[in-house]
Every structure is written in structure tokens, then in C-alpha cells.
Amino acid sequence: NAGVMQNPRHLVRRRGQEARLRCSPMKGHSHVYWYRQLPEEGLKFMVYLQKENIIDESGMPKERFSAEFPKEGPSILRIQQVVRGDSAAYFCASSPPAGGLTDTQYFGPGTRLTVL
């Protein structure tokens, strides 16, 4: 999973601030996924993106959360007006274009968000 880059690794925000989490997929990968791991809970799917397209955002909270994967640059998960309940580890994963083992996802090291 060393190929998937996430930054920052740790992020501290006060309630009401914005959090921006970045993910650079593995080289050659065009599919990006975001997952959230709450304390004492398992990993939960949030959103699936391809370049410039949101494919599935069924796991995203309806408000305050958004994600993008622009043509150039990393994928961004943005949380506006953070609340304490947003404190969690956020993981990005990537997979190769369709045609290979498309189901295999490789994870980054995660961003640990703490909301004070």
C-alpha cells in the first residue's frame, strides 16, 4: 500500500472549521475510494470516484461532506464545519482501470482527524 499517498497523516481542527484530506492514487490507478474508520468500528465505504466523476457517493453524509478527483492532482475529501463526531481515520484506496482485477483496492496510510 506504500504507493497510495495520503496527507496530512494527522489533522487537528476545532469545531466549525474545514478539513481537507488529500489522496494520490498509485501510479496507473484511475479509481479512488474513500472509507472512514470510526473508533471501535470497522471501515465504512464513503465514496467512489474516477477522474472528474463521482461514481457512487452512497456512503457520504448528505451534508458538509464532499469529494472530488480532478483531471490533474490528488483526490480531495472535504469536510465543512467539522463536529466532534467527524473524528476518525479516513482512508483512501485506489484500483487499476477496468480490465484487470478491478476489485482489488490498495489502501493508503490514512489521515487521522481529531476535532477539538
Place this chain on the structure above:
Amino acid sequence: TQLLEQSPQFLSIQEGENLTVYCNSSSVFSSLQWYRQEPGEGPVLLVTVVTGGEVKKLKRLTFQFGDARKDSSLHITAAQPGDTGLYLCAGARAGGTSYGKLTFGQGTILTVHP
């Protein structure tokens, strides 16, 4: 909603013992992946199984995908303290609205005592 039931949730054993972790669902998956996660790190892929009945071996780890592709198991032979960690199974479905998302089990925290 697809659920993956992983058991046991906690496993504490002595070095040299064997163990099996199970991952069960009522849903069919196109593939199933096993990951290992260390504290403060992301899940690291161990194996992907895609064919019903498939068995894959990775040194002392043996992974099996059920014939009906609804369940999977991870067997570790002669466990070592270095095997300690969180083991996660995750299922993927191809096609339909579930395409692309992994459904994770709750995880098994394995502790191997020297």
C-alpha cells in the same frame, strides 16, 4: 445491505498454535480480499480470492473462498508473535449499484503471545 460477519472478534493464542478466522455472508461476492492492519496504519492487502472454492497460500497463511462465494476463511499455521494484528475481510461486488465499494467485516484482533 450486504453484511460480512467476521469471527472471532478477538483471538489470543500462544506461539506455535494454529488458528482460523471466518468471514460469512448471505450475499454473493465477486471477490473477497483479506487485509492486515497495524495500529496507526492503513490496511495492507494480503490476498484476493475470486473463484468459488479457490485456495491460496501465503507462507503460513491459507485463504479459502467458499464454493458459493459467500464465505471465506483465513488459517494461520504455527502462529508467531509477528502475526499479531487486526485482520479484515472485505467483499466486492461487480456490477449494479454496489460496484466498486468494499464491504468490510468487523475485524479480528489477533494476539500471539511468545
